[in-house]
Amino acid sequence: MAKFTPLSFAALLMVSSALVSPAAFAQEAPAPQADAPAAPAADAPAEDVPAEDDIEISGPGAGGNSEIVVRGVFIPNVIKSTPEVVSVLSEADIARTADGDIAGSLQRVTGLSVVGGRFVFVRGLGERYSLALMNGSPLTSPDPLRRTVPLDIFPTSVIASTTIQKSYSVDYPGEFGGGAINLTTKSVPRDPFFKIEFSTGGDTITTGEVGYTYFGSSTDFTGFDNGARTLPRNLRDAFASGNPITAGANFTAAQVRDLTASLANANTSLIQRNNNIPVNFSGQLSGATNFLVGDVNIGIVGAAGINNTWRTRGGVQQISQGIVPQNGVDALLPDINFNYLTTENRIVVNGLFGVTADVGEHKFKWTNVFIRDTVKDASIREGIDARITDTRLINRSRTTWFERQLINTQFVGEMKFDDFRLNFRGSYANSQREAPYERTFDYTFSAAANDFVNDLQSAGEGARIAFSDLDDNVYGANVDLAYETDIGVPITFTAGYAYYKNDRTSIRRDFRFLSGQGPLPFAVSQQRPDFLLSDFNVYTFDVRLFETSGSNGAAAYDAGLEVHAGYLQFEAELADSLRLQAGVRYEDGDQFVMPLDLFGLGSANLVPTNIKKDDWLPAATLTWNLAENMQLRFAASKTIARPQFRELAPQQYLDLEFDRTFFGNPFLKNSRLINLESRFEWYFERDQRLTAAIFYKDIKDPIENLGFRQGDNFFTTFANAPKATLYGAEIELVKFFDLIDLGGTFFEERRMLIAANYTYTNSDVKVTAQDMIADPLSGAMVAASTIFRTGGFALTGQSDHIANIQFGMESTGERLSQQTILLSWNSNRVTNRGPAGQPDFVEYTGPRLDFVWREGFKLFNRTGELKFEARNLLSTDYVEFQQLNRSLILNNAYEIGRGFQISASLQF
Numbered sequence: 001m002a003k004f005t006p007l008s009f010a011a012l013l014m015v016s017s018a019l020v021s022p023a024a025f026a027q028e029a030p031a032p033q034a035d036a037p038a039a040p041a042a043d044a045p046a047e048d049v050p051a052e053d054d055i056e057i058s059g060p061g062a063g064g065n066s067e068i069v070v071r072g073v074f075i076p077n078v079i080k081s082t083p084e085v086v087s088v089l090s091e092a093d094i095a096r097t098a099d100g101d102i103a104g105s106l107q108r109v110t111g112l113s114v115v116g117g118r119f120v121f122v123r124g125l126g127e128r129y130s131l132a133l134m135n136g137s138p139l140t141s142p143d144p145l146r147r148t149v150p151l152d153i154f155p156t157s158v159i160a161s162t163t164i165q166k167s168y169s170v171d172y173p174g175e176f177g178g179g180a181i182n183l184t185t186k187s188v189p190r191d192p193f194f195k196i197e198f199s200t201g202g203d204t205i206t207t208g209e210v211g212y213t214y215f216g217s218s219t220d221f222t223g224f225d226n227g228a229r230t231l232p233r234n235l236r237d238a239f240a241s242g243n244p245i246t247a248g249a250n251f252t253a254a255q256v257r258d259l260t261a262s263l264a265n266a267n268t269s270l271i272q273r274n275n276n277i278p279v280n281f282s283g284q285l286s287g288a289t290n291f292l293v294g295d296v297n298i299g300i301v302g303a304a305g306i307n308n309t310w311r312t313r314g315g316v317q318q319i320s321q322g323i324v325p326q327n328g329v330d331a332l333l334p335d336i337n338f339n340y341l342t343t344e345n346r347i348v349v350n351g352l353f354g355v356t357a358d359v360g361e362h363k364f365k366w367t368n369v370f371i372r373d374t375v376k377d378a379s380i381r382e383g384i385d386a387r388i389t390d391t392r393l394i395n396r397s398r399t400t401w402f403e404r405q406l407i408n409t410q411f412v413g414e415m416k417f418d419d420f421r422l423n424f425r426g427s428y429a430n431s432q433r434e435a436p437y438e439r440t441f442d443y444t445f446s447a448a449a450n451d452f453v454n455d456l457q458s459a460g461e462g463a464r465i466a467f468s469d470l471d472d473n474v475y476g477a478n479v480d481l482a483y484e485t486d487i488g489v490p491i492t493f494t495a496g497y498a499y500y501k502n503d504r505t506s507i508r509r510d511f512r513f514l515s516g517q518g519p520l521p522f523a524v525s526q527q528r529p530d531f532l533l534s535d536f537n538v539y540t541f542d543v544r545l546f547e548t549s550g551s552n553g554a555a556a557y558d559a560g561l562e563v564h565a566g567y568l569q570f571e572a573e574l575a576d577s578l579r580l581q582a583g584v585r586y587e588d589g590d591q592f593v594m595p596l597d598l599f600g601l602g603s604a605n606l607v608p609t610n611i612k613k614d615d616w617l618p619a620a621t622l623t624w625n626l627a628e629n630m631q632l633r634f635a636a637s638k639t640i641a642r643p644q645f646r647e648l649a650p651q652q653y654l655d656l657e658f659d660r661t662f663f664g665n666p667f668l669k670n671s672r673l674i675n676l677e678s679r680f681e682w683y684f685e686r687d688q689r690l691t692a693a694i695f696y697k698d699i700k701d702p703i704e705n706l707g708f709r710q711g712d713n714f715f716t717t718f719a720n721a722p723k724a725t726l727y728g729a730e731i732e733l734v735k736f737f738d739l740i741d742l743g744g745t746f747f748e749e750r751r752m753l754i755a756a757n758y759t760y761t762n763s764d765v766k767v768t769a770q771d772m773i774a775d776p777l778s779g780a781m782v783a784a785s786t787i788f789r790t791g792g793f794a795l796t797g798q799s800d801h802i803a804n805i806q807f808g809m810e811s812t813g814e815r816l817s818q819q820t821i822l823l824s825w826n827s828n829r830v831t832n833r834g835p836a837g838q839p840d841f842v843e844y845t846g847p848r849l850d851f852v853w854r855e856g857f858k859l860f861n862r863t864g865e866l867k868f869e870a871r872n873l874l875s876t877d878y879v880e881f882q883q884l885n886r887s888l889i890l891n892n893a894y895e896i897g898r899g900f901q902i903s904a905s906l907q908f
Helices: 091-097 102-106 233-240 253-262 535-540
Strands: 054-060 067-073 086-089 112-115 119-122 130-134 159-165 179-185 193-203 211-213 272-274 280-293 296-326 329-359 362-385 393-417 420-446 451-453 462-486 490-515 543-547 556-575 578-596 609-627 630-641 653-655 660-662 671-685 688-700 703-710 713-720 723-738 750-767 772-774 781-783 791-793 801-811 817-826 829-832 841-844 848-859 862-871 878-884 887-894 899-907
Touching (some): 119 179, 193 296, 211 362, 253 543, 329 887, 713 772
Parallel strands (some): 130 179, 660 713
Antiparallel strands (some): 086 159, 112 119, 362 393, 393 420, 420 462, 490 543, 556 578, 630 671, 653 660, 688 723, 703 713, 750 791, 750 801, 841 878, 862 899
């Protein structure tokens, strides 16, 4: 498609979380847990299950003179053995695709698509409908205002397998829409090992090309700054005073000038051109060992890594002024039209430490994960904002530094007592997000000076800075007890209790720089940003901070969600070929978002939210074995979807992926879903299958992204539509072909893989003139037609078509040799409802073609691996647009480029 290159393209730094990828890790197969029924890994070690169809068990008979032989057919497959509709991404699958983070790997799974490279959509339902767990325990998100976890922060090297459950069972949390994604971290292998891995690469748009950056501090490349962005003590004291920082009753003009001069200036505001953006790199270490302490088998596993990547995006950003007649035909015309260039440097530091203990049949596991995800962003855009300056050019620069950190610790116990099984787990997770020194500068073009100027006062000109801090804690605990018996049919009863608590505090302080003497002199207004706010100018021209916190929403808020849940479930073999799992879950949920009036000014706009509801959520799945290795499943359930904190909180935040400001709606309410599904499964050989499914969902009060304009700003907010339905079908084929019949030594130990899946989804948000909903800005009940257009339209984030194809060859011998071609594609999807009757914002991502080559080798009698990756070989670009008749608005369009990476690892 067409390239969007109005500017020179610069550096790309995007970190795909990096931690070691120890191939020797044995995959774990935990028993189902309350809120965490994780399926065992699809490629469990060969010692655990026979790889061939024929099974022979022999031993001494009576008196030791005879032999008992039992023969049967067994094709082990986790997807087949689970009582629910699931997809499993095994360690072998993850290694084959070689995606650096788990979000990239999940986009290959049937029915899954990844939006913004971070958030997983299941069957066309938005990320709010996707539940993410780690080893069955709840996760907290390091992303601003979100409860949903961006899965690109989890490196594939620390994940043993991922189970995607698409039909609901009551041992999962009730917030279940499209599906639940359970990440299982790697466990202790049978044999001790130590592994080193290093990789480097880049892309054709970023690496070695022109981009933007700023100094920040000398240690930014590690993801930790050296203290340069630490707030000055006098500013911290001023924040703690509880007063707005503006010259007046609480602070003198001199005090505010001192605060202004104390800020780190040049190192956080001066954007510099980099003519040769560096290559990406990552390094990882991992190791594991085990030993006996008496009769207890102790295992220890550890991993650590760093990933430093660059990404440059350059293109067009437009916003439509509305629908206007053009030559007798309605059209869209932009009143905001910018060309831009953004360079992002992303550094992800990861750590994993785990201890396991096997005490007889009892297993205990303590797992700790640390992830620090830092983004350093520099952006310059130039164009026209007709709302502010008519046709005068505006030059707008931005520098940001986002520190996002996640610490998760969990303890799991699995205990067996004859016919009873007792499982328990407890977890604690803390995430923090700090964004010091978010700076923007706006300069307008002056014909008189033939230059861009900024006098800190005139329309279209100014300088702003913001400091924000978010702290989030998640506590989880659950216990379940299972009892196996036979009452004419084999049956297992399970009862469980789960507790979940999430609390969050977010503070954002916004400031504008103003001169107490009025507009700066003409000569001064031409200075670059670091000189413009220099100490000399601060004291000479009385430049001061002027606090605007809370002028557009809440400056701070507290939020929380507490859930008590209990469930009862049974699984029974009703007949030789019929299995039923059914149960009911009760959840008592209490969610709140409380905007805080930091300065005691009594703002009427600070509307609190409190959603307190209890729900009974039944679910049942019937599995019918049609024939040997064939089965048919029928599933039905009722579930809910709660609004996320970011969707409720009336606080602005900038999403760098979409380059758009989001703002919450405190009047949202829970969505309720009815889910129906049927799936046919045929397992014709080990790890080979054909599956086909149809599904239907009825959603009451679905939450939709909604674009709106307020004053000079464009925002995305959220609103409950009256109702929606979603239906679709999916099919998957995984098949290996031996190549020995082709002859020659090359094909003797090789097989070919063909893996393909396709999902069709159709959704319909239904709005009539009689429907009433809460207005996102006022909370008043208004006609839904004033917020949404009437009739039917697709859910935001839903693609009608999702397809993936993998074609490759691999060795079946001892030495690793694997070549894989991967093609993925999803059709256009809506990202935002259009504002004021305009067409929706539509996202085009197009086809993506990748190639991965993995080869094993021996060095000094040690096993190693070389890997080559080529990504986006079709050079597909990204475009978000609005279209009306012959008019087109490019909301966001940029090139992505082709990416290449090589890596090497050596295991000791």
